[in-house]
Amino acid sequence: MARILITSGPTRQYIDPVRYLTNASSGRMGCSLAESAVAAGHEVVVVSGPVMVDYPSEATVLWVTTTEEMLDVARQEFATCDGLIGVAAPCDYRPQFVQGQKISKTGQPLVLELIETPDIVATLGAEKGSRWVVGFALETEDHRFRALVKLEKKSCDLMVLNGPEAMNSDDNQVEVLAKDGSVLASISGSKPEVANHIMQIVSQRLVQA
Template identity: 40%
Template sequence: ELADMITDEKPDGVLAGLRVLITAGPTREALDPVRFLTNRSSGKMGFALAAACQAAGAQVELIAGPVNLPTPIGVRRYNVESAQQMLDKANERVGKAQILIATAAVADYRPRAVQDDKIKKSSDSIALELEKTPDILGELSRRETHLFTVGFAAETRELERYARAKMQRKNLDMICANEVGPGQGFDVDENALLVFWPGGQQQLGPRHKRALAGELVDLIATRYATGDEHAGAVAP
């Protein structure tokens, strides 16, 4: 009985002994002290994946943009706001991880100049100059070649085409595509994913994000176990 208890203390599950870094939620890109650009990401999928990875035996760190969700038990959470803050924190935490799951809906563009004071409503129209935010997932994936990287692609159309292009461009081991639009994907509890990897694909769901997360973790563990197929190892 004592032996059983001691054995139970060792994590088991399909991700036992692995460290997983997860990004989740939207980012906010400030125009001024009060206004910002953001998106409809609720963070639910990333938080569900954090819980599922933890349940599968992994040590999980979660870098979260501004969301209204409780931290899953056993998960270490870091709160950030902007894409730049998310990149900085990911750079700091990625070293020991074997798997990176990037669910965050990072803002693609940010205002080029942040105003110190609130912008006054004076002219009838203004042109807001936007510049690209850092490519967090692509940067980490290309630099950390040991890392098994899982990306997400929320698309309004041409799911497979855009998702496979993103996987290749960012040098990912896997990409999970889902269709978004009113009542789909963002800010809802149900989701469906079309998962692609260099040599295959699989449909998961539609079902509750928590159940979907468990299935995706199983698939990630299976693909991770194939090891030598890591995109990081074969990229130019």
């Protein structure tokens, strides 16, 4: 059995006190993975952005809003975990300057300079030591190639590849890729079914008995 850290849901990057950048991640895949991991007897810590799903009561759930907060909390929790499943969709751009007051409309274009937020899976991957890391890649083109580049760059042991149609959907269709570029599984079905299959692969290949 293992102690597994799961990042889940979107994050938000505010441009002023009202408006923010985000994505439609619902936390459902993270919730299903948490349920599968609990059912398999693992201890589960979820670090989640703002979503409406009910994570399993057996899991420890820590709520965050921004990518920086998700990184801080996940890094702290990763210290006592055996592995990470990074299924969150952290907002990966933030405005260089955040306005303290609501930006008023002037009729003129508003130029927003965005900079990249820290990459949570890559950061924890680089620090993982003997722990294992499973990443998720959401791609809209050159799917498998980009997912394998991310697997390498983020020091992952497995990379799960899906498309934007997975977001806020009940179903999912994924490929699980190994370090050598092989496709370990192509899975489609409801998110709980897909999560169960992914957890089986994680348990077999990564979790030490």
